[in-house]
Amino acid sequence: MAAPSAVQAGGDYLCLKELSKVYLTRDGSVRALDQVSLRARRGEFLSVVGPSGCGKSTLLMITAGLLPASGGTVSIDGKLVARPRTEIGIVFQSPVLLEWRTALGNVMLQAEAKKLERAAAERRARKLLDAVGLGGFEQKYPHELSGGMRQRVSLCRALIHEPDQLLMDEPFGALDALTRDQLVLDLQQICSQRRMSVLFITHSVPEAVFLSDRILVMTPRPGRVDRVIEIGLPRPRTLAMRDTPEFAAYSREILDLFLARGVLREH
Amino acid sequence: MAQADNPGARAEALGMGDLEPGLQRARARHEWRARVAGILYPAAVVLGVLVLWEAATRLFAVPLFLLPPPTAIAVSFIANASLLAFHAWITTVEILLGFALSIVVGIPLALAIFLSPAFSRSILPLLVSSQAMPKVAVAPLFLVWFGFGLLPKVLIAFLIAFFPIVINTAVGLASIEPEKIYLARSMGFGAFATFFKIRLPNALPAIFGGLKISITLAVVGAVVGEFVGGDSGLGYLLMVANGSMDTQLLFAGIVALTVLGVVLFLLVEVAERLAIPRHIIAGGEGARDAV
Numbered sequence: 001m002a003a004p005s006a007v008q009a010g011g012d013y014l015c016l017k018e019l020s021k022v023y024l025t026r027d028g029s030v031r032a033l034d035q036v037s038l039r040a041r042r043g044e045f046l047s048v049v050g051p052s053g054c055g056k057s058t059l060l061m062i063t064a065g066l067l068p069a070s071g072g073t074v075s076i077d078g079k080l081v082a083r084p085r086t087e088i089g090i091v092f093q094s095p096v097l098l099e100w101r102t103a104l105g106n107v108m109l110q111a112e113a114k115k116l117e118r119a120a121a122e123r124r125a126r127k128l129l130d131a132v133g134l135g136g137f138e139q140k141y142p143h144e145l146s147g148g149m150r151q152r153v154s155l156c157r158a159l160i161h162e163p164d165q166l167l168m169d170e171p172f173g174a175l176d177a178l179t180r181d182q183l184v185l186d187l188q189q190i191c192s193q194r195r196m197s198v199l200f201i202t203h204s205v206p207e208a209v210f211l212s213d214r215i216l217v218m219t220p221r222p223g224r225v226d227r228v229i230e231i232g233l234p235r236p237r238t239l240a241m242r243d244t245p246e247f248a249a250y251s252r253e254i255l256d257l258f259l260a261r262g263v264l265r266e267h
Numbered sequence: 268m269a270q271a272d273n274p275g276a277r278a279e280a281l282g283m284g285d286l287e288p289g290l291q292r293a294r295a296r297h298e299w300r301a302r303v304a305g306i307l308y309p310a311a312v313v314l315g316v317l318v319l320w321e322a323a324t325r326l327f328a329v330p331l332f333l334l335p336p337p338t339a340i341a342v343s344f345i346a347n348a349s350l351l352a353f354h355a356w357i358t359t360v361e362i363l364l365g366f367a368l369s370i371v372v373g374i375p376l377a378l379a380i381f382l383s384p385a386f387s388r389s390i391l392p393l394l395v396s397s398q399a400m401p402k403v404a405v406a407p408l409f410l411v412w413f414g415f416g417l418l419p420k421v422l423i424a425f426l427i428a429f430f431p432i433v434i435n436t437a438v439g440l441a442s443i444e445p446e447k448i449y450l451a452r453s454m455g456f457g458a459f460a461t462f463f464k465i466r467l468p469n470a471l472p473a474i475f476g477g478l479k480i481s482i483t484l485a486v487v488g489a490v491v492g493e494f495v496g497g498d499s500g501l502g503y504l505l506m507v508a509n510g511s512m513d514t515q516l517l518f519a520g521i522v523a524l525t526v527l528g529v530v531l532f533l534l535v536e537v538a539e540r541l542a543i544p545r546h547i548i549a550g551g552e553g554a555r556d557a558v
Contacts, residue, residue, distance in 0.1 A: 066449050086455030096446040099547045100468050112464070113454035143546050 013197060014040040014063065014165075019072035021058050032058045034222035035072070040199065042164075045191060047200040047208035049254060050218030050226075051263040056201045057093075059223070060169045063199060064090055086113070088165040089158030093173050095150035097142040103129060103149075104138040107156045114161045121160060128156040132186055148179035152186070159190065166191075166198045172207065181239065184210055192236060209250045210237055217257050226257055332512045343515035344522060350504070351523045358500040359527060361417060361489040362482075365424025366531075369481050372425070373432030374474075380433070381440040398430045402488065406495035415496050424488030428481040435477025439470030472547055475539040482535050486528045501527070 021033040032055035040046045048056045061067040063074055065084040074081040097106045104125055111121035129138055132152040142150055151171060158166060172180045184207055191198060202208050208215050209231055217226045231250055233241060241247050258264040317337045323329070324336040331339060344351065380387040402423055409419035443466055451461040493502025501524050508516035539548060 061449075064453055066453060084452040084455070086453065088453070090450075090453045092446050092450070094444075094446060096444070096450050098447070098465065098468070100471075100544050109464070110454050113451075113456050113460070141544060141546060 011042060012039040013042045013077050014038075014199070015073075015075045015078075016059075016063065017073045017075070019059070019062060019074065020070050021055060021062065021067070022070040031222035033062075033069075034224050036218075036223065036225055037072075038216060038225065038228075040197060041213075042197050043195045044213045045198045045200065045211055047202055047212040047215045048218060049202060049205060049208045049215055050223060051220050051258070052203060053221050054218045055221065055223030056203075056218060057169050060167050060199060060201050064088065064167050087161075087163060088167055089161070089163040091151075091154055091158045091166070091168045091171040093170045095142070095147075095154040097150055097153060099142055102139045102141055103134060103145065103153045106142070106153050107160055110157045110160050116161065124162075125156065125160050128159055129153070131190070132156060146179075148175050148183065151175065151183065155183075155187070155190075162194070164194075164196055166196050168198065169201045170203065171200075173203070180204075180207070185239070187211065188236060205251050205254050206242060206247075208254075209233075209247060210242065215250075215254065217254055219261055220263055226261065229253060332514045335515045335518060339515050340518040340522065343513075344519040347516055347519060351501075351519060354499060354501045354504045354520075355523050355527055358486075358489050358493065358502065358524070359531075361420040361492065361500065362424055362485045362527075362531065364417070364421040365428055365488055366482055366485040368421065368425040369429035369432050369485065370478070373429040373477075373481075374436055376429075377433045377436030377440065380437045387437075394430065394433065397426070402427050403491055403495070406491055409492070410496040415498060420489050420492030420497065420500070423492040424485040427488035427491075428485040431480040431484065432474070432477040435473045435480075436470065439473025439477075440466055442473070443469050468543075471543050475535070475542070475548070478535050479532060479539075482531050483528060486524065486531065490524065 016036055016038045019033055019036045020031070023030045023032055032053075036055075036059060038046075048059060050056050058067065062069050063081070065074075065081045076085070098109065101109065104122070107125040107129065108121065111118070111125065126135075126138060129135060129152075132155060134149060134152055134156070137145065137149065142153070145153065151174075155171070172183050175183065188211060190196075198211075200208070200211060212231050215229045215231060217229065218224065219226045229250065233246060233250075255264065259266065321336045321338060324334055335343075376390070380390065405426070406419070406423055409422055413419040413422065447465055447469065448461065451465050456464065489500065490502035490505075493500040494506060497503040501520050505517055505520045505524075508514070508520060
């Protein structure tokens with residue numbers, strides 16, 4: 001496994017090179033990703049925004065080493081990714097919790113996989129759960145938690161082994177607007193405390209602008225890189241910032257791209 | 268029922284500070300009533316049927332050998348208690364051995380079906396035809412092969428009971444959200460750990476569903492075996508009682524068999540509750556409360 005190397009700090013660590021993915025279906029082949037190239041900097045919050053079906057989730061799965069690419073390469077610190085990357089933290093669109101384990105038990109699953117020392121891991125798990133507002137819910141089963149709480153548990157599970165990279169696949173897509181705002185704020189807080197490199201997949205433009213250092217906008221299928229936008233808003237970002245002209249200008253830029261590509265239509 | 272319908276309003280009448288204890292009392296009362304009703308209603312139905320039965324047999328002077336009244340059956344049950352206990356014990360041993368064999372053969376078979384598509388394709392038609400085939404028809408053959416002792420009964424019980432275990436286990440192992448497997452791989456679990464920490468616990472509700480069907484079928488299998496050729500067991504006792512027109516004893520034997528079946532089923536349920544948290548038992552919480 002590629003160990004995070006201090007030498008590369010601040011520089012590029014993740015490099016996607018002409019990544020393509022073709023799915024075979026009964027009606028022929030579908031090209032989900034077409035020659036996507038990108039470099040992510042260490043410590044950067046990078047979002048990928050695009051319409052449904054543009055292959056953003058596929059991009060994340062390939063980056064995580066969970067799906068093979070049809071063409072092109074993924075490398076971390078110069079090493080090719082050929083199998084699941086276990087050193088990262090990953091959050092899927094659904095919480096993917098084990099129904100027969102409590103909130104704490106679900107977080108500890110990661111610790112068991114990594115063979116971490118149990119007592120210390122459990123202390124950290126409790127601290128993480130507490131930090132995302134789940135103090136007192138450690139012994140609850142998933143069915144006793146709300147959707148937002150479950151996704152918080154899944155976030156804690158992705159963080160307990162203190163990864164320096166986080167991959168998130170539309171993690172807040174299924175949540176209501178208020179819960180979403182809170183989780184976005186929580187995520188910003190977590191990322192500011194420990195410099196993490198985040199690859200964040202979303203279809204929400206404001207969410208991407210709020211969280212990101214850079215946004216990669218993708219075209220409709222087959223997914224290609226349309227434009228990369230640097231977000232210069234100061235940190236920490238606040239909810240009020242969403243109403244500033246600067247914020248609106250970034251959102252506008254992305255929406256204009258979607259209009260130009262026919263993703264959105266103004267009648 | 269009327270008061271329990273609106274616990275919120277009742278609790279509110281007690282004042283805001285007492286809201287939660289009030290709600291909890293209302294809820295406890297509601298649950299207690301549901302539990303009492305769950306025992307009382309079926310008991311009342313059974314009692315009603317028994318009373319009707321007793322009255323009808325006496326009123327119309329139905330001959331004993333045709334349909335004895337419940338009291339006559341009860342008398343026979345008590346008078347033959349030790350005889351029934353002896354035969355029930357034999358049948359229990361046959362059932363449990365058949366059931367155990369079903370688990371020991373069924374679960375590894377399901378595992379092999381799950382792991383190897385080639386094995387699954389070659390064995391499934393055979394399994395399905397083994398179930399389509401009437402077991403009563405094979406019973407005489409087993410007699411020829413294995414004699415009149417314990418073995419043929421255990422084998423017939425096994426033959427009937429193993430199928431639901433195989434199918435439910437194989438389906439349970441196969442039906443898992445792909446995300447759970449992705450998660451396991453991204454966390455670094457190997458094939459072994461993924462199976463024992465994720466896939467197997469995920470399949471447990473389905474497996475126990477199979478076990479519950481299987482235990483009731485094992486009872487049928489053992490009795491079929493005793494019918495066809497045996498010198499002991501409740502099935503044998505039923506045949507003897509039938510032959511001597513002792514219908515009271517016949518009914519007493521049926522009662523004993525029913526009780527045996529229910530007790531064994533409940534034991535599997537107890538094991539299920541020990542193995543998996545209540546809320547993920549197949550059939551759900553509501554279905555469970557109704558039992």
